[in-house]
Amino acid sequence: MESTILFYLLSAMSVISALFVVFSRSPIYSVLSLIVCFFTIAGHYIMLNAQFLAIIHIIVYAGAIMVLMLFTVMLLNLNQEVSVHKFNLTKLMAVFTGGLLFLVIVASVKSSTLANYQAPAYLNIGNAEDIGMKLFTDYLLPFEISSVLFVSAMISAVLLAKKEIK
Amino acid sequence: MEIILFKTILVLVLFLISLGIAAYSTYAERKVAAFLQDRIGPDRAGPFGLLQPIADGVKMFLKEEIIPNHSNRWLFILGPCIFMLTALMTSAVIPWGLPLEFDGTKYALQVADINIGVLYIMGVLSVGVYGIMIGGWASNNKYALLGAIRASSQMISYELAMGMSIISILLISDGSLSLSHIVESQKGMNWNVFYQPLGFLIFLICAFAEANRTPFDLPESESELIGGYHTEYSSMKLGLFLFAEYINMFISSTVISCLYFGGYQFPGLAYLSAHLPANVVSIISIGALFTKVFFFIFFFMWVRWTIPRFRYDQLMRLGWQVLLPLSIANMLITGGVITFFNL
Structure with a gap:
């Protein structure tokens, strides 16, 4: 019961923070919400009994890569919310590739069987x-x-x- | 049910102990500095100036709080909060002593005996830099930004050598990542420092760099950066930054004691636990751990008032060109010896 609540809470947090990464105008907020997103994903790993993976995820992604990302954003002073002019062709290609990715995700969700989902047999993964x-x-x-x-x-x-x- | 109650009490006690030790570290730091410089130090508030930390705390709370005009208000507040949070989080995985016994039930003096304890410490450490970075950036001050950038690059550089020296520890303690197991494997005088002197030295230097202590306190070097990342902070937000640094020092001393100096183990512990009631032995073991911790806190202060600050390029060269190769060599030699002699 508690784990179900925790799962929904974590999932909601990861989805919201992931959306915030995309929709935030200021790059610094994008980076910070990506860090929050990584933490919630680490929480999911812990719920799957994979503590080792969770902590490595935090050390590598939240602890090293995102620090460097934040570093770059701070050094370049990308605080100004300028919208770079984009060409129409670029926009078209972005929509096209995004649509392709969406197609792949839809296909994989469609082919997965959620109804009779079995927990992985190998539980010592942590x-x-x-x-x-x-x-x-x-x-x-x-x-x-x-x-x-x-x-x-x-x-x-x-x-x-x-x-x-x- | 009782176990949850006990853990809650333990968390609260640890929280209060961390704050108390941090508060009295500020007092101790002034006294040690005074002793090393042949002065008297604070002696006005209370007997021997013992109430000085309380006076400082009251002063911090009563000061005017200033949030700079063009700063990012929420991030400015978030910075010290994250720094304090991460400083307090590490104490969860440290085994503080032998288990206490009430009504025949044993209660381990460790909040969470997770099987990735050492990695957890590394993880919290690597996240801790966000407090400084966010605070320094949100101040909208170039000195604060420079301090934040220095802090983050310093932490990333020294984490590597630190991790490598921890790997050597894991090699000689049966590959377990749990801190309680590492402490237990150092029974009597089998302290890891005797098997890993070079690793200990590397770890110690890295701990100084990670805790931003002199000779590596370049993120806040007052002669070039005014106050570094906390230049714009005032009142208790500044207090949180300074306070969290002392907590970091306390926690690093504890981690050093646990990894290299046997934690709560001392020679004669087995004899005592055979002849004395369990709770008395437990308290003695806590005392042994804290003796080591206090020695290292003193050591941190001793070094601060003895060794001058590095230059930033020297710091980077030391981290990448000296400590990292040395720690990798140390790891290879340890692994080679273990394989060759089938230890």
């Missing part, structure tokens, strides 16, 4: 040890490949930030 065992045995190759992806992103970031050697 345990760091279990996640480690899974990652390093069953999912070793995807794990290694994604780490290669991260290394390449890091190297390119360093290259971009490096000063020109004269």
Whole structure:
């Protein structure tokens, strides 16, 4: 009972804050409501018994990435609510891609069976040890490949930030 | 039912203890500074100036409150609130002592023994910077903004090395992320500091940087940035910022004691718990933890009045080019030794 109330509360908060990200005129409010949205999603993870995922979500997204985002917004002083002039073609393409995304979401919601939903059988997902065992045995190759992806992103970031050697 | 009541009382007690220790840390800081500089320090309010924190608090509340004209009013108020909230949140996962016993039921002196305790601390720490950033930005003052930016980049840089040194701790304590387990694994004098001296040093330096204490208090360095991120704050909002910083110092000292100095463990605890009633031993163990905590609070103050402030580029170089490689090397060596000797 309590968990149902909590679920609806969290869901309402995440939907409202996500809408606020899009509709807010001031970028700083967008960033702040995105942080709130991340926290509510972390709450959902905890309700799914995935504490490890929840805390990693908070550390990585709310704690590091959003700090950098806020940092950029503050440094560029994007406080002025200016609306950048957009070309008609840009608007058209935005509507088109947004519509495509909407189509994908509708399709996935339609194909899912909510009526007889079963909770996942594997309940120990919250345990760091279990996640480690899974990652390093069953999912070793995807794990290694994604780490290669991260290394390449890091190297390119360093290259971009490096000063020109004269 | 009783367990909920007990936890509620524990939360309240922890809240009051945090505030009390923070209040008396301000007094202790002045006394330590006075001692190190061969002065007397505050001695007018009450015997030995012991009522000085109360006088300061009253002064803070009675001061005029100013919200700058072109600032963002709500964010300006939100900043110190978030900073205070995150400062108080960490104490939830710390094991404060051996369990108390009433009517044959054991009550653990820990609000939440979650299996991700260490990560929880890192998470709260990384969120804590928002208070400073929002407050500094909303002040609409370039000094405050510079202070906020310094604070956030400093925190992000030192979090990495801190996390790496924590990983070495996890390696030697059976990979459990629960703080109570880490403390229990340091029975007697098996304190992690003896196995991880380098990791301890890195963690200590990072704790100084995360708590914005001298020699890393560049976000509020008064000689260049007036007051840094709290330049525009007055009255109790400024009080909250300063107060939360002392709470952060208290909590960092507690975390250092738990991770590296055995928390409530001390040699002879096993003997005592065999011969004395459980509640007496529990109180003695709390006393042991607080002795360590008070030593580290003193250490924080000692360093503040001894070592001059870093320059900002030196701070960044230390974080990225010295501490981070050292902590990674420390982690690799720890892992290698454990694998090689099958410990």
